[in-house]
Amino acid sequence: MLLALALALAVPAAPVQAVAEECPAPKVVHPRYPLDLARANKTGLVLVGARFDDCGRILETRVDKSSGRKLFDQSALESVAKYVLSAEQRGKGADGWVQVPVKFGGFRNVEARKIPWPRSHRKPVYLPDEQAIPFDSIAGFQDAKVTNDDDVLQNPYGMSRDAAGQIMRTGMYLDRKDPDVFWLTYIIQPPFPASPTEPMGASVTAAVARYRLVEEAGVPVVRLGLLCERPADECERLREFLFDGLPFAKARRG
Structure with missing residues (x-):
């Protein structure tokens, strides 16, 4: 056994082969917004x-x-x-x-407060609004500044991402003049660029919905109007989705 051990130790070690370094995958880290x-x-x-x-x-x-x-x-x-x-x-x-x-820039990283939706309309009936939204375009809505954007409310639907990487998000705002009117914006944000040297694409407000809270024949009603600048079939799907009601104020059935 000792002889075998000595012979083994006398055998020169095989040369160590250099192992090529494996590079890490490309990565972009988005900055912390102070x-x-x-x-x-x-x-x-x-x-x-x-x-x-x-x-x-x-x-x-x-x-x-x-x-x-x-x-x-x-x-x-x-x-x-x-x-x-x-x-x-x-x-x-x-x-x-x-x-x-x-x-x-482009993101508001502030603490949002709970949406001040009245208890009277927690289980309302959603109906199309006969009063048209008084803007011909989303740009007209934005220029009119009818919402109180400084009062940041919680996002009612959160965020989602489609197969192409686009991000869909919503924002809810109080009307500046009427406490019984709320506005919802539907925003499409392009995917983050793969390269850090590429500029970030601009977000687009694709639709605006107005929620007008009223009472009709003793029944709480939300009159809902939609201004949509997407293809007709996409606008119709969005309309159907919105008429199911907000997460905290689902549509009354029956």
Whole structure:
């Protein structure tokens, strides 16, 4: 046994084969929106210079163009430092550096309050509104500023994502003048870009619904009007969905 052990130890070890490094998958980390600036609805753009290695990992960052706000600049540097660039993104660089735009804005990161929907209309009847919405377009609705946008209410339906990566979200707002009128916006947001050097697409308000709370013959009624700028079949599906009632005020049956 000892002889076998000695012979085994005398055999030269096989050369160690170098193992090629496996690069991590490309990754984009979206920046933290500083809370104070989000509450103040401040926006900004930072151009971050990033030095990368052969796998696209970020080795060093710098501010090539400041947003003018230190909190935005710092948050942008922190997020880009966690990127892993794809081969295509690395190909756009020069001398191992690439410039990354980081945008702040478009999202309101503030605490929303509960929708002040009256108890009298927790189980209403939903009917089409005979009073037309007084706007020819969604742009006209937005220009009129009929909602109290500073009073941020909870999102009644949350967010969803379709197969193409588009994000659908809603927002609910109080009418500035009539406490018995609520407005719902239906917003389509494009997918986040695969490349950190690509600009973020703009969100589109695709539809606006008006909820007018009334009482008819002693019955709580919600008169619902819809202004929709999507294909006809999509608008009809949205209309049917809305007439099922809000999550906290489902339509009365029977």
